[in-house]
Amino acid sequence: MPPPSTSSPESLPACLTVEEAAGLLRVNRKTFYEAVRLGKVPGVIRVGRTIRISREALLGWIRGNGGPALGE
Helix, strand or coil, X not given: CCCHHHCCHHHCCCEXXXXXXXXXXXXXXXXXXXXXXXXXXXXXXEECCEEEEEHHHHHHHHHHHCXXXXXX
């Protein structure tokens, strides 16, 4: 699969990996993990130790329908 920056967000899978979500937001993976830990990222799905992020929740958040930015 091509990197998120070269494909349309709607063509991504329904559940994104941390790497895909961080790439979509164009932030460092560690920054994204910290935001997940602080509860600032919507649509987080935990399966055991695995983290997935709902594509629709993340896209809605990007469009301004969610909470504050990562750094706030």
